[in-house]
Amino acid sequence: MNSPKEMEMHLSLYWGKDATVLFANWPNRSLGMYISSILVVFLLALLCELFSKHPTLKPGTSPLLGGLSHSIFYFFHIGFHYLVMLAVMSFNIGIFIAALVGHTLGFLIFNYRPIRSSANKDPNVSSVPSSPKV
Incomplete structure (x- = not known):
């Protein structure tokens, strides 16, 4: 049977290595594992942004393959976003900052x-072609 301390869940933001992030007994009250969980959440959030860019398809690509x-x-x-969301729901400030x-x-x-590319554009040049003058 689990002791009451093991079943404790925070319902407000807190700071400290005594967190449960994504899996039971992880980071298991260890500073090294807490730092590794911060790095994992950081990498997951970074991957969320990587996978937000859909690949451009070449013309003629099969609609099924596309x-x-x-x-x-x-x-x-979506999977990485849900994992980051679940990690942040640990209410640990270090995990929250790593996600941000x-x-x-x-x-x-x-x-x-x-x-x-938008910074290199000349603000005086319009991207809309002008109509020919007659």
């Missing part, structure tokens, strides 16, 4: 090209 590839990406995208930093850094890394 739908299958997008479905596989969507499977991982992972999502933020992932957004920066995987959206850098669009940000850079």
